[in-house]
Amino acid sequence: MTLKINFKARIVILIFEDMKKLLYLIIPIALIGCDDGDLILEDLDFEGATVQACEIPDDGDTSDYLFYMINDTETISLQLSTIDDILSSEATHGPYSLITNDLEYRKLSDAAGSDYFCNDIPPSSPTTLQTFIGEDGDVYITTSIEEEDNDGISAVDEGIATLQDTDMDGLPDYIDEDDDGDNVLTINEGINLTDLSLSQDTDGDGTPDYLDNDDDGDGIPTIQEDLNRDLSPANDRLLVGTDLQPYYLINSIEMASPAIDTFRPHEYSSTANLDISIEDLTATSDSREIIIAFYEFGTFVRTVTTTITPNFVP
Incomplete structure (x- = not known):
């Protein structure tokens, strides 16, 4: 009996059916037909299998x-x-x-x-x-x-080479889903993935909101403009004109009391x-x-x- 073999291998060196009869083959892929009607091993390379x-x-x-x-x-x-x-x-x-x-x-x-x-x-x-x-x-x-924080910004642009840690919380930016430590997720702070320099900069200070822990520049850290203290400043809003806007994006003297002293839980994938x-x-x-x-x-x-x-x- 002869076996038909197609291994995902660089070199198939030998195949033999009898310990006394040795056949050497040195070719990238060996395809040997079976002419006696016996079992054929058709494909051992598992191409496409997971x-x-x-x-x-x-x-x-x-x-x-x-x-x-x-x-x-x-x-x-x-x-x-x-x-x-x-x-x-x-x-x-x-x-x-x-x-x-x-x-x-x-x-x-x-x-x-x-x-x-x-x-x-x-x-x-x-x-x-x-x-x-x-x-x-x-x-x-x-x-x-x-490793990835799934905020859409590449690890290179988040300073993986130097382990950049904007908020100094011990998590480098590339695995920190809240780079500036303001309890507003980076992905929700108006990032422009095509050109990060065009990302939202509410107070116009040259630092985009996702890296700015005082987004509106009112002297009150964004994390402290979480009036209901649920670790999400984004849902604390004030009616301005006809629009509800988050406190952390408008000049306001409102602050959490007592002060926030906890970061929200972070997730990253490995x-x-x-x-x-x-x-x-x-x-x-x-x-x-x-x-x-x-x-x-x-x-x-x-x-x-x-x-x-x-x-x-x-």
């Missing part, structure tokens, strides 16, 4: 991971144990040997459902037609982290991208063996939202 994982606690307090992909009647999974902080430490982690960790490819009788993995009791269907087990190889995980690859992979099924010099398993993406209340800075 790398998923069984539940990972938000605090990352785990050392056991199960990454997997499903492509109709094919699945591939990687069970990995490590004490390395692969979720939040930007680095290339590994190598993790497949001698002590598990890689498994399955060809199934029918399409695998979304609940095929991560169950305490393995599903009874679909049935497995053939399994390749990773016997050897080194797994590497390259982790990159992207996205971890885990690029998973395997070097010198050897996978076997009965007497069949596949050896791949470099296999790109795929990228697992995990986003976690963090809520934090910064220490108050008067």
